[in-house]
Amino acid sequence: MPVAIITGASKGLGRALAGALARRGWDLVVDARSAGPLxxxxxxxxxxxxxxxxxxGDVTDGGHRAALVxxxxxLGGLDLLVNNASALGAEPLVRLADQSLAGLRRALEVNVVAPLGLVQEALSLLRSSSYLPSYEEVAPYIGEAPYIGSEGNGIAYDPYPNSENSQNARLSDSPTYVAAGGAVLTISSDAAVEAYPTWGxxxxxxxxxxxxxxxxxxEEPALRVWRVDPGDMRTDLYAAAVPDDDASGRPLPETVVPALLRLLDHAAPSxxxxxxxxAPEGADPR
Incomplete structure (x- = not known):
């Protein structure tokens, strides 16, 4: 059975994705800071x-990351690492003039340092995974212009974004090929590419x-490395970020899961x- 590590899996998108993978026959390593909900x-x-x-446990703890791996x-190896655990840096969110530097350090530790630490710990298992087929064996394009550049969706989509500088370097006549390997799924945000007041x-x-x-x-062309903006969701994280906002009309995390599963089903490129x-055609966006 394939194996996934999912951080922040006691609620929200992490829990919803874990449930979908469990129903598909995956074995799971899950974490969260609160033992009861986990x-x-x-x-x-x-x-x-x-x-x-x-x-x-806390993903910023190196010992905890080692225990997850x-x-x-x-359980038999690792085929998918999902970096889902997140920290806002301030609850509720504040303007940069009022941003606590300690809070910013916490956000960087949880959102950036810990994911890299977990990848480093898990890299040998991910490299040896044979769950996903090679790029050569699948149709890599999914939907309309899924790649998001600094100017939005206007950039031409390259289904093999790493091939020129890695596996095909100095081998211009060789076929594009990436060996089988595992995947890293990182949950991003539109706040990474858009300037929203208080979300700095x-x-x-x-x-x-x-x-x-x-x-x-x-650097790791044998792996799939996906970063996904899930869009608006009705989560505890959003409620903590903007407590005065009415989130009742926002989609539940479960509605995002089919889009994430498409990455796996199509062995999508990094x-x-x-x-x-x-999102699959006809999917309910609510």
């Missing part, structure tokens, strides 16, 4: 037939995470995607 989620996942290792190894600290952290993921994709562009 164990409740784990019972639900086990009820769907998954083997589950539920480890409460060790648990995946015990969080957006800066997500922008750094995006660039970090892009470089990882260039890149930045939006859930809206990935």
């Amino acid at each position: 164990e409740e989620a784990a019972r639900e996942l086990r009820g769907a037939g998954a083997r589950v290792a539920a480890l409460p 060790a648990a995946a190894r015990e 600290g969080y957006g800066a952290a997500k922008a750094a995470l995006d660039q970090q993921s892009a470089v990882l994709a260039a 890149g930045r995607y939006t859930a809206a562009a990935l």
Whole structure:
């Protein structure tokens, strides 16, 4: 059975994705800071037939990250690493003039440093995964212009963004090919590419995470490295960010999961995607 690590899996998008993978036959390593909600989620996942290792802890703790990867190894390896745990840096969000530097450091530690630490810990398992086929064996294009550049969707989509500088360097006549390997799915935000008042600290952290993921994709062409903007969601994180906003009309995290599963189903190439562009035709956007 394929194995995934999902951080921040006790609620929200992490829990919804974990449930979908469990129903597909995946085994799971899940974490969250609060033990009670995490164990409740784990019972639900086990009820769907998954083997589950539920480890409460903080992703900024190197020992905790090592334990997550060790648990995946015990389950048989690692095919998908989902960096979903996040921190805002201020609750509620504030303008940069009032942004606590300690809060910004916390946002960077959770959103940028911890994901890299987890990737480093898990890299050997991800490299040895054979779950995803090569780029050569699938149709890599999904939907309309899923890649998001600094100017929006106007950039021509390149289905093999890393091929020229990595596997085909000095081999211009060779076919595009990337060996089988695992995947890293990083949950990004439109705040990483758009300037919204009060979202500066969080957006800066997500922008750094995006660039970090892009470089990882260039350095590890055998892996898929996806960074996905899930769009608006009705989550506790959003409620903490903007407590005065009425979020009742925002989509539930479960509505985003089919878009994430399309990345797996199509063995999509590394890149930045939006859930809206990935959503299957006819999917309910609510």
